[in-house]
Amino acid sequence: MSRAPSSGPQPTSDAYFAEMWGRADDPWDHGSRWYEKRKYGLTVAALPRPRYRRAFEPGCGAGFLTAALASRTDHLLAMERSPRGVSVTRRRCAAMPGVDVRRGRIPHDWPADTFDLIVLSEVLYYLDDDGLALSLRRAGESLEPDGHLIAVHYRPPVEEHARLGDDVHGALRAALGEPMATYQDAEFVLDVFSSPRPVGGSTPSSPSLSQPPADRPT
Numbered sequence: 001m002s003r004a005p006s007s008g009p010q011p012t013s014d015a016y017f018a019e020m021w022g023r024a025d026d027p028w029d030h031g032s033r034w035y036e037k038r039k040y041g042l043t044v045a046a047l048p049r050p051r052y053r054r055a056f057e058p059g060c061g062a063g064f065l066t067a068a069l070a071s072r073t074d075h076l077l078a079m080e081r082s083p084r085g086v087s088v089t090r091r092r093c094a095a096m097p098g099v100d101v102r103r104g105r106i107p108h109d110w111p112a113d114t115f116d117l118i119v120l121s122e123v124l125y126y127l128d129d130d131g132l133a134l135s136l137r138r139a140g141e142s143l144e145p146d147g148h149l150i151a152v153h154y155r156p157p158v159e160e161h162a163r164l165g166d167d168v169h170g171a172l173r174a175a176l177g178e179p180m181a182t183y184q185d186a187e188f189v190l191d192v193f194s195s196p197r198p199v200g201g202s203t204p205s206s207p208s209l210s211q212p213p214a215d216r217p218t
């Protein structure tokens with residue numbers, strides 16, 4: 001029996017991504033725009049722990065954030081729908097141990113592994129309702145009990161996006177609960193979530209008992 005199509009927003013078209021990635025190795029100018037540099041810096045700075053064992057970053061694009069995350073992770077699985085994006089990210093991270101770049105699309109290629117860090121940067125607003133709901137479900141299932149999920153999305157409307165960044169973060173909060181940390185300005189919103197399945201049943205925002213106390217300013 002065929003499934004009725006979702007009545008909500010349509011996903012961003014395959015043609016859009018083919019056209020963008022047909023243009024350049026860095027089609028969104030991630031390597032040169034101050035918006036990206038500032039946002040990557042804040043994203044990495046907002047990670048609560050100094051190191052993560054195993055991270056997943058779907059929609060890694062040209063791999064600029066991937067390279068920044070590599071220095072904080074023992075193993076990082078970066079996924080990208082575009083073969084060109086996969087090649088560019090592989091080249092950028094070639095000298096970085098523990099970075100595995102795979103071709104794939106969320107939600108359907110969401111890996112079966114579990115992660116203590118999931119990074120969703122500028123990727124969820126391309127999905128339709130079903131794709132977003134399934135991605136959030138897979139994220140909640142694959143986040144380890146002591147894990148963190150960080151999400152960051154552009155806020156102003158963009159014609160090619162299926163939905164606003166604010167709507168993405170509303171859906172994330174509905175799925176994962178209130179973020180343990182948040183940053184928002186006119187350009188982007190960034191939320192950090194702890195696992196919905198916390199270690200030992202403690203509250204989502206409380207630190208894991210297995211972690212040493214965080215460094216404190218003196």
Ligand SMILES: C[S@@+](CC[C@H](N)C(=O)[O-])C[C@H]1O[C@@H](n2cnc3c(N)ncnc32)[C@H](O)[C@@H]1O
Nearest residue numbers: 059060061065080081082104105106121122126
């Ligand atoms: C705006 S770029 C952001 C790249 C990177 N996350 C960053 O913040 O620099 C979005 C990337 O996600 C990829 N993408 C879009 N939808 C995807 C999906 N469903 N699964 C995997 N990659 C996707 C696009 O090809 C593009 O490279």
